[in-house]
Amino acid sequence: MSLYLFFDVGNTRLKWAAVESNQNPSAQQKKLWAYSGSISSKSLQSAEHREELADYIAKTLPKPDAIGFSCVAGDEAITNLKSLFPQWSDLNWQQLKGDSTFSGMRSLYQDASKLGADRWAALIGARALSTNNTLVVNAGTATTIDLLGSNGVHYGGWILPGLGLMQESLQSKTAQLPLAVREESQQEFGTTTNEAIIGGCDAAQIGAIHYALLQAKKLNHPVERIWLDGGNAKVLLAQIKKSGLQNWPIEQTEGLVLRGVWAWLLQNL
Structure with a gap:
């Protein structure tokens, strides 16, 4: 296997x-990954931390048959990443980029090479989970919102600062x-400065998603599924539910980018 x-x-x-090869990227069970982990991206800048990470992964799992990755942290991060396993030097690292081809999908981005690899990977991951008109929301350091039609076309999206x-x-x-x-006691309208800031930032994120739903409808691709991922996904989903928008077809998922890299890699083995 x-x-x-x-x-x-x-x-x-x-x-x-x-x-493992008997698993499928379309599976939606919670315990999807045989092995998984997460650390700060800055760890790649340290030779000591890279060695610790490589040693941990190599001791946790057997030698893989293929490695796929996406990276938005720059060329140095890619070089450091690919240096992790000198003992596996015969393995081919396959990089998913914003302009990487994936059967059944295409992007309307004017220059696909400028499309963030994480956004494209998340869209591929979403496609593996559903063939509906889909809004893909990644609430991380930045929040990205992308529309994927049931026809496999990426109609573009937005990037805004994260929470x-x-x-x-x-x-x-600002000065003050x-x-x-x-x-926990956050109000709909803030009655303290702290509440006003938190509530305002939440409203900006939720409002952007709502506006995206309206725009998708204008394009005759009304959204049937919203996939929400990223470090702020749990917080944002809780605020959406508190706002009385439970009728939105929204679901939090984890590892959408990894799932997309997985689906893409399977087409390129």
């Missing part, structure tokens, strides 16, 4: 997962606003 190893190198987190960046920008670019802290 073959084993495949995947990496998703984001701006903040580096995630990895491994699956943390929004809050930090208000603290760093503090760095807000999320509290």
